[in-house]
Amino acid sequence: MITMKDIIREGDPILREVASEVDLPPSEENKETLEEMLQYLKNSQDEQICDRYNLRPGVGLAAPQIGLSKRMLAVHFTDFNEKLYSYGLFNPRIVSHSVEKAYLTSGEGCLSVDREVPGYVPRYARVTIKATDLEGNEVKLRLRDFAAIVFQHEIDHLNGVMFYDHIDPDNPFKEPENAKPLDH
Ligand SMILES: CC(C)(C)[C@H](NC(=O)Nc1cc(F)cc(F)c1)C(=O)N(CC(=O)NO)CC1CCCC1
Numbered sequence: 001m002i003t004m005k006d007i008i009r010e011g012d013p014i015l016r017e018v019a020s021e022v023d024l025p026p027s028e029e030n031k032e033t034l035e036e037m038l039q040y041l042k043n044s045q046d047e048q049i050c051d052r053y054n055l056r057p058g059v060g061l062a063a064p065q066i067g068l069s070k071r072m073l074a075v076h077f078t079d080f081n082e083k084l085y086s087y088g089l090f091n092p093r094i095v096s097h098s099v100e101k102a103y104l105t106s107g108e109g110c111l112s113v114d115r116e117v118p119g120y121v122p123r124y125a126r127v128t129i130k131a132t133d134l135e136g137n138e139v140k141l142r143l144r145d146f147a148a149i150v151f152q153h154e155i156d157h158l159n160g161v162m163f164y165d166h167i168d169p170d171n172p173f174k175e176p177e178n179a180k181p182l183d184h
């Protein structure tokens with residue numbers, strides 16, 4: 001079971017590496033790991049389990065955050081329209097995106113960052129992702145708004161990018177160009 005002690009915190013160089021593609025079809029070991037990552041997110045959103053194991057409730061987790069430099073990520077959340085997104089994905093990639101940007105007005109945090117880093121994180125408002133899911137099927141996801149933000153945050157981790165890399169250091173709360181604010 002993944003708990004907070006397994007989550008790599010900023011400062012560890014693995015969070016700045018470009019993770020390696022996973023061989024397909026996925027090995028049993030990689031499938032088990034990805035299922036454990038998804039289970040962490042579900043556990044972290046279950047009040048009893050979360051309290052018993054002191055988990056930080058998470059909506060997404062990328063393999064480098066548990067010390068594995070592999071292109072695998074898990075997400076588990078419902079978006080603003082109550083649509084459930086629950087996926088374990090191998091080799092996810094953004095195949096197309098909108099010109100328009102979007103950002104959470106609350107800013108972002110990260111399970112690997114134990115501090116507040118204030119500021120807007122501009123991301124694409126809409127992205128199309130291709131990946132292989134836990135059953136070994138090729139999936140194509142057309143995402144917008146909060147769902148697009150979560151997936152971009154996790155894919156950034158596979159490329160050694162942290163959310164605060166996108167914050168304007170001179171004016172963290174400057175309205176990003178051609179971007180729509182997302183309140184939640
Ligand atoms: C770091 C943490 C604050 C725990 C963050 N949770 C989060 O943003 N929850 C949330 C946000 C909403 F807008 C509405 C809502 F209902 C719940 C999170 O899990 N992550 C995942 C992570 O660190 N992955 O590496 C950070 C999020 C920031 C934006 C997308 C993912």
Ligand SMILES: [Zn+2]
Nearest residue numbers: 109110111112
């Ligand atoms: Zn993160």
